[in-house]
Each structure stands twice: as C-alpha cells, then as structure tokens.
Amino acid sequence: MREITGATIRQKGGPFQVEKLFLDEPRPDEVLVRVVATGMCHTDMVARDQLYDVPLPIVLGHEGAGVVEEVGGSVKKVKAGDHVVLTYMWCGHCKPCLRGDLTYCENFYPLNFGGAREDGSTATCEAGGRPIHDHFFGQSSFGTLALVHERNVIRVPRDAPLELLGPLGCGIQTGAGAVINALKVTPGSSFATFGGGAVGLSAVMAARVAGATTIIVSDVVPSRLELAKELGATHTVNSRETDPITAVGEITGGGADFTLESSGRPAVLRQAIDALSIGGTCGIVGAPALGTEASFDVNDVMTAGKRIIGIIEGESKPDLFIPALVELYMQGRFPFDKLVKFYTLDQINQAAEDSEKGVTIKPVIRLAASEG
Numbered sequence: 353m354r355e356i357t358g359a360t361i362r363q364k365g366g367p368f369q370v371e372k373l374f375l376d377e378p379r380p381d382e383v384l385v386r387v388v389a390t391g392m393c394h395t396d397m398v399a400r401d402q403l404y405d406v407p408l409p410i411v412l413g414h415e416g417a418g419v420v421e422e423v424g425g426s427v428k429k430v431k432a433g434d435h436v437v438l439t440y441m442w443c444g445h446c447k448p449c450l451r452g453d454l455t456y457c458e459n460f461y462p463l464n465f466g467g468a469r470e471d472g473s474t475a476t477c478e479a480g481g482r483p484i485h486d487h488f489f490g491q492s493s494f495g496t497l498a499l500v501h502e503r504n505v506i507r508v509p510r511d512a513p514l515e516l517l518g519p520l521g522c523g524i525q526t527g528a529g530a531v532i533n534a535l536k537v538t539p540g541s542s543f544a545t546f547g548g549g550a551v552g553l554s555a556v557m558a559a560r561v562a563g564a565t566t567i568i569v570s571d572v573v574p575s576r577l578e579l580a581k582e583l584g585a586t587h588t589v590n591s592r593e594t595d596p597i598t599a600v601g602e603i604t605g606g607g608a609d610f611t612l613e614s615s616g617r618p619a620v621l622r623q624a625i626d627a628l629s630i631g632g633t634c635g636i637v638g639a640p641a642l643g644t645e646a647s648f649d650v651n652d653v654m655t656a657g658k659r660i661i662g663i664i665e666g667e668s669k670p671d672l673f674i675p676a677l678v679e680l681y682m683q684g685r686f687p688f689d690k691l692v693k694f695y696t697l698d699q700i701n702q703a704a705e706d707s708e709k710g711v712t713i714k715p716v717i718r719l720a721a722s723e724g
Contacts, residue, residue, distance in 0.1 A: 353374040353376055353377070354374065354375050354377070354384075354497060355374055355375075356372070356375050356495045356497045357372060357373070357496045357697065357719075358370070358411045358492075358494055358495030358496070359371075359412070359494040359495070360373070360410065360484060361400050361408060361410055361412060362409040363408065364401065364402045364408070365401055366400050366401075366701065366704070368400075368412075368700045368701050372478075373411070373476055373478055373479075373484060373495065374478070375475055375476055375495070375497050376475040377422075378422055378424040378499060380425045380426040380427070381424055381427060381501060381502050382424045382427070382499055382500065383420055383427055383429075383430060383436075383502055384420070384421045384422040384497060384498075384499055385418040385419065385420055385421065385438065385498045385499075385505065386418045386419045386420075386421050387416050387417070387418040387495060387497065387498050388417055388418045388419065388515050388719065388720055389416075389514070389716050390414075390416040390417065390494060390717050391415030391518045391519035391521070391714060392415070392700070392707055392714075392715040392716070393414065393523045393550070394550075394551075395414065395522070396412045396494075397704060397707070399412055399465065399488065400412065403639075403640070403641040403642065404465055404639075404641075404642060405642070406465050406467060406485075407466070407468075409484050410467050410485035410488060410492070411476060411484060411486050411488065411492040411494055411495055412488050412492065412494050413491065413493035413494030413495065413498075414438070414464075414491055414493060414521065414522050415438070415518040415519045415520075415521045415522045415523060415716075416437070416438035416518050417437050417438065417508075417518035417520075417521070418435075418436060418438075418493075418498070419433065419436070419514070420432050423502075424502075426502075427502045428502075429502050429505065430502070430505055430507050434507050435508050435512070437506045437508050437670075437674050438490075438491040438493055438498060438504060438505055438521050439505075439506055439520075439525070439665075439668075440455070440460075440464055440521070441460075441463040441464055441489060441490025441491075441503065442455070442457035442460065442463065442503065442504075443457050443459040443463060444503060446458035446459060454670075455664040455665040455666075455667050455668065456664060460664070464488070465488070467486065467487065469487055474486050474487070475487070475499045476495075487499075489504075489521075489522065490503075491504065493518070494700065495719070496697075506521070506670050506671055506674045507675075508674065508675060509678060509682075512678050512681070512682060513689075515694075516681075518716060519691075519692070519714055519716065520674050520677050520678065520688075521674065522665065523551055523554065523714065524551075524688050524691075525554075525666045525673055525674060525677065526554070526637055526663075526664075526665055526668075527545075527551035527552060527553070527554025527637070527666065528554045528557065528673075529663075529665065529667055529668040530558075530612055530635050530637055530663045530666045530667075531558035531559050531562055531612070531666075532558050532561070532666075533666055533667040533668060533673070534663045534667040535610045535635050535663075537558075537559050537609075538562070539562070539565075540563065541566075541609040542564065542567075542568070542603075542604045542608045542609045542610070542629070543568070543608060543609065543611070543612075544569075544570065544608040544610070544611045544612075544624070545570070545614065546570045546596065546611065546612065546614065546615060547571060547613065547615035547620065547638065548570075548571030548576035548577060548579075549571075549710075550691050550713050550714040552612065553569075553713065554688060554691075556569060556580055558686070559584065560583070561686060565586070566603065567584055567585045567587070568585065568586070568589065568599075568600055568603055568604075568608065569585045570588075570589040570591045570596040570599075570600075570623070571590070571591065572590060572591055572592045576713065577589075577590060579691075579713070582690065583687065583690065587599075587603050591623075596623050596627065597623055606630070607627055607630070608627055608628060608629060608632060609628075609629055609631075609632050610632060610634075610635070611624040611625070611627055611628055611632065611633075612624065612634070612635045613634065613635070613637065613638050614638045615638045616638030616639050616640040616644075617638065618640070618646035618647070621634075622646065622647060622648060625648045625652075625658065625660060626652070629656075630656045630657060630658075631656070631657045632658055634658065635661050635662075636662050636663060637663050637664075648660070688714075691714040692713075693706070693712040693713075693715055693716070694715075694716050694717075695716070695717050696718055697717055697718070699717075700717055
C-alpha cells in the first residue's frame, strides 16, 4: 500500500479533514494517478451534506487531473507519464452503456456515489487499517494519489495546463455538454441559463461556440453577471431586481429557444420552463436533495410544445468530449480558466466556503505541495 495525504468527510456537514491515508496498488484494470490538482464541485458539497446517500467516512473529489504513475497489467489506454483528466464512472455492460448512453448507465449511482468499486471493495484505509470509502465518481481525487479504472481516465495533451483541466471531468463538461450534446443549441438561436455558477457559465461559453446569437444569464450575484458578459453573454438579468421570465421574453421577442437550469432550485426551474418559446427545450442539470419535486403549468407546456429534459454530465462521451474542450481552450475559444481560483489542500474548507458563498466560481485544489 502507498501512503497518501487525503481530505476525508467523517460526518454529515463536514468539515474536510486532511490526514494520512493508505491506498492499494492498482488492480490489472486500474490506473494509479498522481493528482496535480482537482476541482471542487457543488456535488462534493451535496455528498458532504448527505443530500445524496453517500457512505461515510469518505474521500470525495471528482474533478481530478494528474500524471499516470503506474498502470495495471491489462491497461492499454494510458501509460506511465501520460497527462490525464479523471471523469465520471460507468459500467460498460448495461443496456444504456452498450448503446453509447454512458451518462445514463444503469449503475451510475452506485458507481459514482456508492463509495466503492463495482464489486463493493474499497482501496483506501486509515493508519489502523479501518476502511475509508472512496471511488467517488470512480476517483476520490481529494488526495495526492487516485486509483481509477481504465475506463474513466482520459489522456490529454502534454502542452495543455494540467492544473487547470480537472473541472473538465465534471462541472465544465456538464455545462458545455448540456448545450452542445443534449440541447444541441443551433446557430442563430436564443439560449438562457438560469444560474451563473461554473456549470451555467460553461454553458454560456459553449453556446457562443455553438453559434447562439442571443445568450442570456440570470443570476443574483453581480460579479458573476459581469463575468458572463466577458464569456459571451449578450444580456444579463439580476433576478433579485428584474423578473427573469419577463426579461427573457422581451429580449428574445417571445421566449428562448433553449434554457438551462443549474441552481437546483424548483422555483428557478419553473422560471426556466416559463421563459421558453413555443417549441423550446429546457434542460435540467441542477442537483437538489433526493425527492425534490417541482411544478409547471401543464397546459403551457403542452399547448406550446415545450420540452423538459434531464441531463447528466452533459451527455458527454468523455474520451471524445474532454479533448475537444481542451482544444477549444487552447485555441482561446473556451476560456474556462476565468472561472478558476486555486487553493492548497490545507485550504479545502475555505474553498468550499468560498464556493457556497459565490466568492469563487470554480475552486481548484492544488495537491502537488501536499505530497509526502
């Protein structure tokens, strides 16, 4: 086993505790990755606060980027020294996986939130040998080393800034993929995102890449609305000051062709649905507590031919989509680095607090300085 430094959650609501842990050697189909940096996502806080049923104690983190240290004997996809981004996990053998719908894997929940490998085993323990849950999104990257399956490790170019790339594994690909893969935003169309966090602003950048000519952001944080303009928004709405449904209707002349809800608030989802044009589509990516219900006007949706779709991980096929986002970034067409603020592993609780307060849009935890 290898000694690592990792951040654990041991009780509902946190805090993250940085401590020495021990990690197994890779199995034949696994890859050991030295984590250079990892993004912090809203879903980490959802798990910390037990809005989803995630076993404790656990090492969270699911937007890792790093360098391959060692590979198992059957691994063909990457080799030692490769630069990689870690993404979500899927089983590869259920019906949705076999037809290419990886984000709707029948085993998605246990593989990403179950705190273990598919066979129920864990790879992490504390000094006394007590098991620690891991494999959060198949990686648990709030640690100096991560043990992942060959399936959810994505090779990226060496000339790309590795410490920036981790968020492409979840939050950034969720927003961008929602626009490009799921909603299929078209050139000349109108798009409105309800929520200006990392996912919403990634959607803005993607909508610009996709050719939308009216791009609207509704949020309550003035600094986020200002940044949205830099990233491609043509209009912004402070929903504390202006009714966003009315505003979107006036800007678009009747409603948006596409909307995206990323806040996880039922009232905001209703706004996103009501702001649609005839024949428009609303995508849902916000993650509230399990069992959360929302309402809409049935006749408004039915008679206007509106569609409401759920979207997981931007319906991304990561081996194709993550390298595409890296290339867009390198060309200056997807400047997601403007969302990022760096923290050390010892500052992980500050990063979480800053994220929840809206001070930082996308915290990224550097781990290189924490290596033993």
